[in-house]
Amino acid sequence: MSTKDRTSRNSTLANVGMVARREVKARFFTKSNLISLAIMTAVIVVGIFVLDYFAGREGDDAAxxxxxxxxxxxxxxxxxxxxxxxxxxxxxxxxxxxxxxxxxxxxxxxxxxxxxxxxxxxxxxxxxxxxxxxxxxxxxxxxxxxxxxxxxxxxxxxxxxxxxTAGPQVASVQTDEDADQFGPQYLVAVLAISLLLFALIGSGSLIAMGVVEEKTSRVVEILLATIRPSELLAGKILGIGIVSLVQVVVLSAAAAVPAWVTGLLDGFQIDLGGTLLLVLLWFFLGFTVFSLLFGGFAALISRQEEIGAVTTPLMFLMFVPYYLAMFMVTSDPDGTVVRVLSQIPFFSPFMMPVRHVFGGVETWEMLLSIGIALVAIPVLVLIAGRVYRRGVLHTGGRMKLTDALRG
Missing domain, CATH: 3.40.190.10 (Periplasmic binding protein-like II)
Known part of the structure; x- marks a missing residue:
């Protein structure tokens, strides 16, 4: 690598890091964000203890x-x-x-x-x-x-x-998997993907609003005088990603630590630590996939009132796999349709953690879905980068996606 290339790369990393630090300070260390995070943490902790209380009472129903x-x-x-x-x-x-x-x-x-x-x-x-x-x-x-x-x-x-010992020996046509569908595994799976959905929607919305705010205030024109559009978008995604990751870790710990202390899941074959690590992994992959779309497509609009036109379709793209994971995967985690859908990068962040909890995913399937997501990310980088580069300086009405991709 030549000295010029090394200098250019260092300059790019410095610019991305500068934008990321600005986003972290602007998004995380605000009073409203810290208060809301504290409230959500407290609600989760109290909820786990309340759940443990009522779960403990279930065994005390007999007088x-x-x-x-x-x-x-x-x-x-x-x-x-x-x-x-x-x-x-x-x-x-x-x-x-x-x-x-x-x-x-x-x-x-x-x-x-x-x-x-x-x-x-x-x-x-x-x-x-x-x-x-x-x-x-x-x-x-x-x-x-x-x-x-x-x-x-x-x-x-x-x-x-x-x-x-006399009496009928009761048998059921319902399988053990059906009986446990709404047991502790279901609770852990739903909490995991709900946390993931919350984090992805929140971070994606922040990215979209940030892009539109900078565009409407013309701040982006000043920023692009010193850094490239790709560096600005990458820094924004990285900074908001760090904020969202911290929130996911804090909220996950708020659920996991009380569950461990109370012994809420004792006696159940649930790898809680592995599930949390898997949620963090798929948050990283899912965030990268969806944040590129949020950031790139938000550059097509010029007014805050139009943000819904960008965020609504992308949120729908999250809700579909979320509900499929909640109902389809929990009832048949090893079904053919589930196995195919869980390899699609937009579906895998929600389906794979649930399949892991229910024991319906093999190691090669998990590795394959991760590999497909990693291959899809550079493609999305090219698409989102091109859309952002063309749309962020566009003024006036909403820019068509086809026009942005054509440039």
Missing amino acids: DFTVALDSGTAELEPQLVAAGLALDTTVDVEELSRDDAEPRLAEDLDAFLGGDPARPEMLVEEDADQQLLAVVTSAVQAHVLATQVSELGGDPQAFNEALA
């Missing part, structure tokens, strides 16, 4: 009961415990007299059983709990059956064991 037995009904204790387990609850049994049990019915005792164990009197404070009544009824019936078996010369213990 716990304390039942007192007198000496005459004490033999019901094993049947009460077994019936409670069969009905997905726990029963603590105490042996008390009726006089000792009655005052505690208003405190920590749910019921008192006395009299004949085959037809016991069930004493409660007001109304009997229906679940507890079902447990007691099942226990009394098991006791009566065991008594009858014993009188007939059978073994009551063997009978009780056989009775406890």
Whole structure:
């Protein structure tokens, strides 16, 4: 490399870096951005703890009961415990007299059983709990059956064991994958691609607004007197990319750290660390793909009111793979259509992380999609660079895309 080429390259890098630093200062270190980032972080952290709280309560739906037995009904204790387990609850049994049990019915005792164990009197404070009544009824019936078996010369213990294991073996035509479709994997996948969608839309909109602001204020004419259009666009994309990447890392940590601390995903086969790294990788690739389009096409318009004409089609281009990933990929992560679409650079940033979470992507597919995205980026650089170079200095009405590409 000649000295002239080296000097030119150093000058280009310096110009790109200068524009990037300006964008970081202007976009990240503003009071409004820092406040909004802090609020979103707090919302995510609180949301994870709330989710953990309600997830923890799901296992506590079964009621716990304390039942007192007198000496005459004490033999019901094993049947009460077994019936409670069969009905997905726990029963603590105490042996008390009726006089000792009655005052505690208003405190920590749910019921008192006395009299004949085959037809016991069930004493409660007001109304009997229906679940507890079902447990007691099942226990009394098991006791009566065991008594009858014993009188007939059978073994009551063997009978009780056989009775406890008796029942239908339920099978479902629904596969395990279908059953888990809306489980923890679905939650992690949706959070990951939602964060990705938020970051890509936010960063793309910032790039488009920045391009239009500089164009309408004529600042771009001053900037292009010292640097090339490609350097200005590259610096803007790099600076806003750094801002968005920091936001993605902060918000991802806001979700991952509380989930790890609370053990929300314990027991589930989810590679949370690998998923986060994959989201960051696809954010980089997706951001590069979409930011080039946002920056290049925004140069075609000359008024802030026309930004929607540029951003709306590009946002639609994001929402389509987002919803396909949310519904199509989660239901069939290894389907033929999903495998084909996930190789397209506009679809892969959303589909590949979801397929990874659901275990429906092979290593070669992931590498192939990354390779296709890396090959597509230089093509988009040429297209976006040409459009930006022709459109950024165009004044008056909106410039047609065909005219920009023709130059």
